[in-house]
Ligand code: SF4
């Protein structure tokens with residue numbers, strides 16, 4: 198029953214062609230999926246590292262607003278509970294954290310050499326989020342209007358691919374809990390919900406007669422921006438925040454400037470302070486396809502744990518690949534068709550033989 | 565060639581190796597219990613820097629590649645119509661059944677919110693852009709297909725009376741009639757999810773060294789799954805032959821050798837060519853961790869190519885060594901690209917804890933135990949002599 202080489206090659210060619218189709222399709226016109234656009238009423242944050250004084254009021258306020266416990270080493274816990282919060286990084290219990298860059302003598306703030314600098318770490322609310330792209334059960338969602346990236350624990354299966362895939366290592370799984378969940382900054386969307394300005398997060402306009410002061414009084418803006426004493430964490434619409442960042446970059450270092458606090462455009466008293474020595478780069482404008490949280494820093498962003506990233510999101514690469522291979526499920530269906538035909542023809546040759554085999558089995562079996 | 569007869573090996577079930585394997589399974593069961601009572605952090609060293617650990621990488625990403633024997637053989641036998649290899653089909657399929665089923669078990673241990681796992685099947689939670697979603701559904705479907713493909717082995721074992729009483733004859737006839745559909749699915753589904761296991765890594769971007777991160781990941785993963793599938797069949801066949809003194813398949817494997825060597829050459833050519841094209845080949849010789857891992861991988865792939873293309877391929881011992889080398893190379897490729905060549909930054913490091921590894925090892929031991937149980941009691945292995953190979957029990 199040995200086959201001739203020719204027959205073999207013919208079968209082989211057919212199967213290779215069938216198998217190669219999706220592969221060839223993948224390689225030739227492979228292109229990342231179209232980049233996503235900033236949502237129409239995207240809200241976000243501008244964090245100005247040169248204005249941050251490292252008071253960590255935002256860390257405490259975030260815990261309060263989001264019902265997260267303090268984190269402390271065992272020995273401190275015994276000494277006095279609830280006084281110290283010593284989170285080293287964001288975690289299952291901590292949604293934001295202030296980290297310090299230190300170099301040499303640390304003589305001067307916002308200087309790369311012999312200096313130090315602060316950086317705030319939390320979700321950047323990407324325009325084209327990797328966490329959403331990897332999540333198999335749509336537990337990560339981006340609000341189509343405000344662009345806030347939220348997490349739904351009832352959907353989440355805890356596979357942790359969002360942790361693996363986020364370019365900033367933001368989502369945090371609670372490994373120390375038997376029923377752990379994913380923790381991540383959701384831009385205090387629960388506070389914004391009560392805020393008339395954002396009441397209908399699905400695209401509401403500002404109800405007539407709502408002044409920014411009113412909003413401020415109600416404290417219905419993200420907790421970290423609400424408590425920030427210097428305006429280093431500033432809340433607002435992304436487009437306006439971007440314009441503000443550009444304004445600051447155009448200023449002369451050392452010049453006095455009125456830094457808005459809380460909500461950009463709100464009428465909370467501003468903070469007058471000298472302009473920092475900025476790196477000429479607004480981090481988050483282009484990184485990973487853009488983010489809704491943007492950074493101005495005095496030392497290069499790589500030093501602050503903000504990685505160098507291309508202008509496109511890796512989600513666009515990954516989804517481009519999926520769409521190329523599985524567009525309309527055409528390639529798999531065609532491939533299956535070819536396989537069924539070949540398998541049918543080749544398995545049929547088998548049949549006579551199988552019957553023999555079975556008969557023999559039955560005969561041999563001692564009952 | 566004479567007709568193929570599958571027959572149970574027979575022999576004692578509870579042997580010393582069986583008991584030792586059982587001990588490892590018990591140890592694993594203890595730690596699995598702890599994982600469910602106290603959380604994953606209690607037994608594992610996974611962190612939010614390395615959220616994917618040995619359970620996924622060893623038991624699923626590498627484990628399913630070891631389970632690709634059935635896929636690789638079906639492709640050769642039924643798609644390329646190489647009937648000579650037919651005797652190898654059922655043992656290969658059995659390896660697949662357990663490789664994949666226990667990968668499924670490992671996933672359930674690993675899922676942080678396992679009680680929600682059913683959401684994967686609910687259409688309103690579906691997220692078709694997610695590569696993991698594709699992998700999850702496709703693997704579930706394939707596990708089902710594997711068990712169905714394997715059903716005839718059970719049915720053959722039953723006495724005709726029982727088969728008749730429970731109308732299983734009809735099931736048997738049905739399965740036989742439409743087996744070609746199952747066979748086709750059994751080739752399509754692994755093609756899809758094994759390549760997707762590569763696509764998963766595209767999201768890592770800068771975290772994964774360019775030595776591994778390329779848009780060719782899906783194809784490289786697919787080829788590595790096939791070569792590992794053939795490697796497993798070679799290794800299994802040799803081990804079973806040596807242990808149970810069944811007839812040697814060495815002659816068959818000598819023929820298979822060139823197919824495998826060809827695939828391996830294609831794999832290396834694609835990998836090195838792509839690195840050259842993208843201008844990253846220098847990284848391979850940087851002498852650092854990533855570069856050296858890459859070179860070790862390449863060496864493990866090159867060795868079997870030389871063996872399988874030389875006259876040594878006729879010798880069972882060399883076949884076995886070649887298979888071991890290519891399995892090691894394929895496993896290292898997968899381990900590196902998912903874990904060892906991934907740099908999340910921020911000072912994160914990862915090395916599995918002992919309990920974490922014990923769970924991984926326990927799952928593998930369970931796999932071997934079930935494999936032994938099945939080949940001894942079910943008609944899996946083929947014999948061309950009329951005698952039963954098993955020792956009398
Ligand atoms: S920073 Fe990470 S968690 Fe936040 S939206 Fe982007 S990918 Fe998602």
Ligand code: SF4
Nearest residue numbers: 332353354356357359
């Ligand atoms: S851990 Fe949850 S949110 Fe993250 S990818 Fe998995 S299912 Fe989605």
Ligand code: SF4
Nearest residue numbers: 259293382385419421
């Ligand atoms: S927006 Fe809210 S959740 Fe996010 S860091 Fe600020 S306080 Fe925390």
